[in-house]
Amino acid sequence: MSLRSTSTCDIEDPITREIYNRDPRQVAKMAERYLQSPGSRTRHYFGPEAEFYIFNDVRYDQTSPLLASTMSIVTKASGMPAATRSRILGYKIPYKRGYFPVPPNDSLQDLRTEMMLNLIESGIEVEMQHHEVALPPGEIDMKFNTLLRMAGDDLQKYKYIIKNTAVQNGYTVTFMPKPLFSGQRLRHARTPVALEGRASRCFSMRRVTVAL
Numbered sequence: 295m296s297l298r299s300t301s302t303c304d305i306e307d308p309i310t311r312e313i314y315n316r317d318p319r320q321v322a323k324m325a326e327r328y329l330q331s332p333g334s335r336t337r338h339y340f341g342p343e344a345e346f347y348i349f350n351d352v353r354y355d356q357t358s359p360l361l362a363s364t365m366s367i368v369t370k371a372s373g374m375p376a377a378t379r380s381r382i383l384g385y386k387i388p389y390k391r392g393y394f395p396v397p398p399n400d401s402l403q404d405l406r407t408e409m410m411l412n413l414i415e416s417g418i419e420v421e422m423q424h425h426e427v428a429l430p431p432g433e434i435d436m437k438f439n440t441l442l443r444m445a446g447d448d449l450q451k452y453k454y455i456i457k458n459t460a461v462q463n464g465y466t467v468t469f470m471p472k473p474l475f476s477g478q479r480l481r482h483a484r485t486p487v488a489l490e491g492r493a494s495r496c497f498s499m500r501r502v503t504v505a506l
Contacts, residue, residue, distance in 0.1 A: 300451060300454065302319075302447050302450075304317060304319055304320065305317040305319075305320075318446060319442065319446055319447075322441045322442040322445065322446045323442060325441055326338070326440065326441055326442055329489075336489050336490065337488075337489070337490040338440060338441060338487070338488070338489050338490075339438040339439065339440065339444075339487070339488040340438060340439065340440070340441050340444045340445045340485055340486075340487055341435075341436065341437070341438035341439075341444065341485065341486045341487075342436070342444065342445055342449055342484075342485040342486075343433065343435060343484055343485070343486070344434075344449060344452060344453065344469060345426055345431050345432065345433045345469075346431060346432055346433075346456060346467045346468065346469050347431050347432075347467065347468050347469075347470070347473055347474075348402055348405065348431070348432055348460060348465050348466075348467055349465065349466050349467075349468070349473075350464060350465050350466070352466050386399070395425050400425045402425065402432060403425075405432075405459075405460070405463055405465065406423045406424075406425075406432050406434060407423065408459055408463070409423070409432075409434060409455065409456050409459045409460070410423045410434050412455050412459050413434065413436070413451075413452060413455055413456075416451055416455060418436055418448050418451060418452060418455075419436065419437040419439075420434060420435065420436055420437070421435045421436070421437050422434075422435050423435070434452075434456070436448060436449075436452065438486070438488070445485065453469060
């Protein structure tokens, strides 16, 4: 990946120089201060699973800005070398059965690996990467961290690096939940959360009453 520079900062009022309290980073900071307040003292961990779709051809048409736009995203032998795209080699992933296939069925393994290595190089701790159920989503899992670090700063870098790595390899990535109008399943956008209080986990169901 070519060298690029990114910066993470807080938003201030240009006149008063006060911190803008509606800045997403400030909202995350306020939530973290609340979790660490004397009445709470709760450790928190967030691990968003930002799955994405990989395409090698995107086309859309908008005849007039006053009319509804139409858009189609086309995939054609994603990940195959140019010399084999006109031939059918038989390594097809069955419908809705794309969870954890191996090459050559998983033709985007090397692309996701390059994305993962670029994330690690940027300082993001990554646990694993794999193909997802539908065609052609991918998933690269980041290790859980605090709200501001994970759900804020690292997730923004994650999307930036994933998209730029895809473009450099002749692909495009979208984090839309369901870019294809078909029976394909939705892209997951869940965020596992762990809250640990002074003595136990806040989501524990061992007692009759729920902690939260």
